[in-house]
Amino acid sequence: MISDPIREGIAAGWKAIDAAALERDLDIEVDVVVAGSGAGGGVTAEILAQAGLAVAIVEEGPLKSSSDFRMLEREAYPQLYQESAGRQTKDKAITVLQGRSVGGSTTVNWTSSFRTPPGTLAHWRSAHGLARADEGSLAPWFARMEERLSISPWPVPPNENNDLLRRGCEKLGIPAAAIRRNVKGCWNLGYCGLGCPTNAKQSMLVTTLPAALAKGAVLVHRARLERLVVSGDRLVAAEARGIAASGSPPSAHRIHLTARHFVLAAGAIGSPAILLRSGLPDPHGLAGRRTFLHPTVVSAAVMPQPVRGFEGAPQTIYSDHFLDSVPVDGPVGYKLEAPPLHPILAGITLPGFGRSHAGLMKEFANLQVVIALLRDGFHPGSPGGRVQLRADGSPELDYPLGEFLWEGIRRAYLTMAEIQFAAGAKSVLPMHEDAAPARDWAQAKAAIADLPMAALRARVVSAHVMGGCPMGPDPRQALVDERGRHHHLANLSVHDGSVFPTSIGANPQLSIYAHAARMASDLAGELAPVSPRAAGRS
Amino acid sequence: MLTRRQFLKVGVASGALLAGAGWLYLRGAPAPAPGLKWLDARGRSIVAALAPVVLEGSLPEAPPARAQALAEVVAAFDRAVSGLSPAVQEEIRQLLALLGIAAGRFIVAGVRSTWAEATPDEVSAFLRRWKGSRFGLLRAGYQALTQLLVAAWYGNAASWERIGYPGPPALGERPA
Numbered sequence: 095m096i097s098d099p100i101r102e103g104i105a106a107g108w109k110a111i112d113a114a115a116l117e118r119d120l121d122i123e124v125d126v127v128v129a130g131s132g133a134g135g136g137v138t139a140e141i142l143a144q145a146g147l148a149v150a151i152v153e154e155g156p157l158k159s160s161s162d163f164r165m166l167e168r169e170a171y172p173q174l175y176q177e178s179a180g181r182q183t184k185d186k187a188i189t190v191l192q193g194r195s196v197g198g199s200t201t202v203n204w205t206s207s208f209r210t211p212p213g214t215l216a217h218w219r220s221a222h223g224l225a226r227a228d229e230g231s232l233a234p235w236f237a238r239m240e241e242r243l244s245i246s247p248w249p250v251p252p253n254e255n256n257d258l259l260r261r262g263c264e265k266l267g268i269p270a271a272a273i274r275r276n277v278k279g280c281w282n283l284g285y286c287g288l289g290c291p292t293n294a295k296q297s298m299l300v301t302t303l304p305a306a307l308a309k310g311a312v313l314v315h316r317a318r319l320e321r322l323v324v325s326g327d328r329l330v331a332a333e334a335r336g337i338a339a340s341g342s343p344p345s346a347h348r349i350h351l352t353a354r355h356f357v358l359a360a361g362a363i364g365s366p367a368i369l370l371r372s373g374l375p376d377p378h379g380l381a382g383r384r385t386f387l388h389p390t391v392v393s394a395a396v397m398p399q400p401v402r403g404f405e406g407a408p409q410t411i412y413s414d415h416f417l418d419s420v421p422v423d424g425p426v427g428y429k430l431e432a433p434p435l436h437p438i439l440a441g442i443t444l445p446g447f448g449r450s451h452a453g454l455m456k457e458f459a460n461l462q463v464v465i466a467l468l469r470d471g472f473h474p475g476s477p478g479g480r481v482q483l484r485a486d487g488s489p490e491l492d493y494p495l496g497e498f499l500w501e502g503i504r505r506a507y508l509t510m511a512e513i514q515f516a517a518g519a520k521s522v523l524p525m526h527e528d529a530a531p532a533r534d535w536a537q538a539k540a541a542i543a544d545l546p547m548a549a550l551r552a553r554v555v556s557a558h559v560m561g562g563c564p565m566g567p568d569p570r571q572a573l574v575d576e577r578g579r580h581h582h583l584a585n586l587s588v589h590d591g592s593v594f595p596t597s598i599g600a601n602p603q604l605s606i607y608a609h610a611a612r613m614a615s616d617l618a619g620e621l622a623p624v625s626p627r628a629a630g631r632s
Numbered sequence: 633m634l635t636r637r638q639f640l641k642v643g644v645a646s647g648a649l650l651a652g653a654g655w656l657y658l659r660g661a662p663a664p665a666p667g668l669k670w671l672d673a674r675g676r677s678i679v680a681a682l683a684p685v686v687l688e689g690s691l692p693e694a695p696p697a698r699a700q701a702l703a704e705v706v707a708a709f710d711r712a713v714s715g716l717s718p719a720v721q722e723e724i725r726q727l728l729a730l731l732g733i734a735a736g737r738f739i740v741a742g743v744r745s746t747w748a749e750a751t752p753d754e755v756s757a758f759l760r761r762w763k764g765s766r767f768g769l770l771r772a773g774y775q776a777l778t779q780l781l782v783a784a785w786y787g788n789a790a791s792w793e794r795i796g797y798p799g800p801p802a803l804g805e806r807p808a
Binding site: 096164165166167168172177178180181182185186187283285291292339340341343400404405437438440441442447448449451452453455456458459460484486488490527528549550551 | 685686687688689690708711712714715716717718719720721756759763764768771772775776778779782783785786787788791792794795796797800801803
């Protein structure tokens with residue numbers, strides 16, 4: 095029997111309020127309101143609560159935990175993802191996988207843990223004026239979060255899907271290496287993306303949030319933060335409403351939260367949306383602009399042997415060769431990884447319909463899949479997207495894919511096909527509506543050269559939304575300073591992936607954890623009346 | 633092969649029809665069909681016409697099992713749409729409203745028969761035309777409809793044996 099730390103905590107008296115079930119309005123008064131319970135919100139809540147501050151965490155998604163995680167896509171996508179894992183950019187060209195439950199995307203991510211690459215930090219210093227973005231001063235924050243979340247090398251051999259990426263790279267002399275993971279006692283099941291059923295994944299759901307709740311923090315879930323209320327140069331309140339599911343209208347009852355300080359950690363679509371809905375000061379119109387996605391393209395190979403990509407830890411091997419071999423601000427670079435395969439995810443990614451689609455699905459157990467994540471935001475040809483509000487106040491990301499990225503996408507298709515043939519593929523198919531399976535590398539090379547690069551022909555996905563509330567010293571280019579403090583409001587901070595001035599160029603969870611830990615520690619030092627350490631000494 | 637001018641005509645017609653279909657919808661959204669949460673009777677007939685074509689080759693062949701699978705696909709499509717954000721639900725409602733009026737079905741989709749009577753060839757030709765359209769709006773419509781149907785079927789355990797997927801593992805003791 096696997097224990098469920100969330101249900102046990104609730105039984106032991108944690109303060110968790112289901113806003114969608116409220117029968118009257120609710121007032122909450124705390125020291126700090128944290129909007130969002132994902133990587134940024136979880137880390138922030140724990141650090142503030144441990145400093146003795148009263149914290150309320152407001153999360154739009156539901157509180158689901160290991161007893162609910164049944165490894166079924168049809169249940170997990172509507173419960174745990176934004177828009178049932180079908181969130182799309184404005185023109186529908188990019189599907190964005192983003193978490194929507196307590197723990198945010200950390201509840202459903204694939205556990206890949208990388209420190210912010212040195213080349214990214216150097217670019218932030220030189221092009222965006224960030225003084226604190228250096229490996230030396232960030233190292234203790236990475237180390238702290240690695241220890242907190244058990245991030246370490248994964249000692250188990252990779253599953254065949256990942257090992258084929260490794261072998262293909264090895265044949266071609268392309269460096270590839272193992273990915274560190276945030277797991278403790280992992281069963282190697284392969285269902286990280288549907289919520290970890292064994293609590294091995296050290297997501298916010300089983301680490302920082304329980305710690306914050308044990309210190310008395312209040313978790314208000316199924317609550318959409320509608321707006322922040324400003325008075326002069328300060329925020330005075332946050333207004334939220336219950337929401338039963340993403341397709342439901344908000345409930346009639348309001349939650350009115352007052353606090354000394356407010357932290358946005360609603361993700362790089364949610365945080366800009368709250369800023370925009372609240373009409374907060376933004377003299378340079380920065381909120382929601384320069385939003386990045388690591389636009390990701392996919393290549394599927396049919397192998398002669400079973401691959402069974404649905405079994406075993408996903409994303410355990412990667413190659414940064416195509417990031418490291420180009421200048422960070424040159425032609426777009428890309429990271430290579432091997433994702434998990436599940437029937438719905440594979441089905442909606444494979445192109446075509448009818449017999450041709452059914453034929454590809456029949457090879458499901460022999461499919462090997464590589465993804466290429468493009469490093470966007472470092473070149474003038476990659477200005478990112480823009481979060482806007484629809485008439486009903488919901489956010490929508492407009493992200494046009496320009497020529498600069500299409501050139502990289504074609505190169506990425508070529509790279510992936512070459513690696514897959516080197517690994518022994520019988521055929522390779524780029525995930526593109528106009529592609530046909532190629533029988534060898536020469537055929538693939540010719541076919542990919544001719545593929546039209548256009549939205550809604552190439553399948554483009556994203557699991558990493560970043561930017562939109564950039565940090566930096568210059569208020570003309572940044573909305574918050576390097577401590578995450580809003581440039582124009584005294585008591586507002588942003589602690590999530592939206593503060594990054596470009597994409598990360600690696601799976602972003604550890605970057606968010608470390609930056610949020612640093613920002614939250616600064617904030618705790620400022621807000622906490624007596625530091626717990628000093629209190630302990632007295 | 634349509635000429636550029638014909639394509640443009642189709643584009644203008646689609647825009648006008650979408651606006652008209654939206655207006656028709658504003659006059660009052662029809663109630664969901666019996667047993668469904670979201671799809672109205674007309675939407676259900678469209679989804680029911682598309683499903684066997686989109687999923688051809690992946691459905692059970694024995695008539696009773698096939699009929700049951702198709703009914704489950706329509707129900708899963710219905711559940712999936714009802715879980716999307718209100719703004720996206722509205723877009724899909726407009727898309728189905730456009731395809732549901734005779735002029736939309738005929739001009740934009742190129743399907744002469746009613747959805748209930750359309751042949752698999754007619755439906756397939758419609759999907760191919762939208763898939764390869766120069767208009768992003770129609771390509772997006774193709775992808776929305778096919779992906780919702782594919783997700784509705786491959787979320788169903790009845791689809792798994794054919795593709796060699798054993799389903800999620802049983803959670804016994806942690807393996808050594």
